[in-house]
Amino acid sequence: QSVLTQPPSASGTPGQRVTISCSGSRSNIGTEPVNWYQRLPGTAPKLLIYSNNQRPSGVPDRFSGSKSGTSASLAISGLQSEDEADYYCAAWDDSLNGWVFGGGTKLTVL
């Protein structure tokens, strides 16, 4: 059971906009920044968003992040077939004194 809650799956057609939610609590998302990762099969996670809404260089601006209260969201616009992957949210938890993750959302591009 992951500390952060994500929907197990999401889907969209090419060109569509999809959002993936991540729900936590006051001790993690409520007080700490959220990061998002993309994981393609058989590869290491890749950082997409850090500090709630910051994109590292090289990440397309189709990816955006937001946070409100104890929830965060990752939005992917102009969906492409190569976006088909697992997406994870992560944040530091002040009560557990450690990093916590969501269980991951499998995005399918129909």
Place this chain on the structure above:
Amino acid sequence: EVQLVESGGGLVQPGRSLRLSCTASGLTFGDYAMNWFRQAPGKGLEWVGFIRSKAFGGTTEYAASVKGRFTISRDDSKSIAYLQMNSLKTEDTAVYYCTRLPFDSSGNYYMDVWGKGTTVTVSS
């Protein structure tokens, strides 16, 4: 390009020890905190612990599940972070990953670069 390569995984009996290495390239290793994660078969990502850079004391933090059994250290001259795992249990079976921990503009750590992982199997 920043690269992290984990090594040292393998099959080990319960109660024994194993040391993993995370070898970094393409960065000034000593400037960064380094982090370890694991993912057990069919399970989610679990934080193991991290070590701060020497500038911040080189101190460590651990998950409750490994505290007292696992130790993280670093050799900045070799650009390697280590994860010493003692008293291994079957539930420690997982793929172990290391990550770099830069700071954001507010001084919060975040994980940016990940290695591909090394597999540890604890079984008799």
